[in-house]
Amino acid sequence: MALVAVLAVLALVITLIVVLAGEPTARGRCTITAPPDSPGLPATWSLTPEQADSAATIVGVGRRLGVPDRAVTVAVATAIQESGLVNLRYGDRDSLGLFQQRPSQGWGTPEEILDPVTSTTMFYEGLLQVPGWATMDITVAAQAVQRSGFPEAYADHEPEARLIAVSLLGQAPASWTCTDLPATPATDPSENDVATLAARELGTARLSGEQPTETGWAIATWLVAHAERLALESVTYDGRTWTVASGAWTSSGPADGRLSLQRLGRP
Known part of the structure; x- marks a missing residue:
């Protein structure tokens, strides 16, 4: 069991290295370009089509629920850190999915967690129940929901998460392109x-x-x-x-x- 857990963590680390590099290795690429005069945002960011698909789900569900833009950024940054925007069927202990939610911690059944719409909805519901979340740093807000062993890492992904949110919320026209599909x-x-x-x-x-x-x-x-x-x-x-x-x-x-x-x- 210990070996299985170690292998699962190593696989997760490899996935995160891909997204942190911002250079997808799989066929196809989606690129987001920041609007002019956008301090704090990377000029561009690239994702694989799989990561783009996950990002669209996270932001789309946020729009359906009517959550504030800040909540969308928190959700995207959390998923980048937890799974590299990939709907993982493995993780540390019984962690699963985009947000590495654990059935044993009351997040639902494995099937529910592996449904990106359901898992994203559960994340937003958890975030909105945190008193004062909107004025918290991303690290603090995300940690209040996730209870991660590496809480300081969420803030590392705020710039690209904000760029993804701005584009998918319709605030940067024609900023998202996908090539080689x-x-x-x-x-x-x-x-x-x-x-x-x-x-x-x-x-x-x-x-x-x-x-x-x-x-x-x-x-x-x-x-x-x-x-x-x-x-x-x-x-x-x-x-x-x-x-x-x-x-x-x-x-x-x-x-x-x-x-x-x-x-x-x-x-």
Whole structure:
């Protein structure tokens, strides 16, 4: 049992080294670019598509719950430290998932913890119950929820967590790009998969038509971050389009506040 625990910790450390380096090694890459004049934020940050998918879930659930932006940053920083934004099926002792929550500590069943939407919801619920969390340093707020053995490490990830949150909350238009994603769908998801995921994470299945600016960019960025999972060919908002072929946002029409998406292999 001791050997198993050591191996699990070593695997977790290797995962964290990848995200701390900010240089994904897997095929595909998502890059976030900070808005001009953004003190305290890294100019750019890179993630693997898997990490991008996890980040989109964490921020999307925060939007559905209506939590403050600060709570989103705390959640993202915590998940970077705990799992490297990877939904791990192992960890120290019985720790699991994005936040390395433990069934033995009352976080739920392994199945619940390994569901990113459920585990993220539980983290936010725990954070919001901490008196004064909004005025605490990230390390203190995260530790009040997590009870980690390395509480000082959460603050190390505040800059990239804030950048991820700013982009996925729609506060930095066209700041999130993903390149080198598969040009053909890895699976054949049903027509309802996009809407189903949006309803679970964002609390809405309306992913087309006119949207307020910040909401529109939040949904558009969420879609790009989930692009590999959802087999998306393109996402358009307010006259700019991201495509899986180019991996970039380009001007494609008038700034009309309208949102649309196209699936790979769909007419």
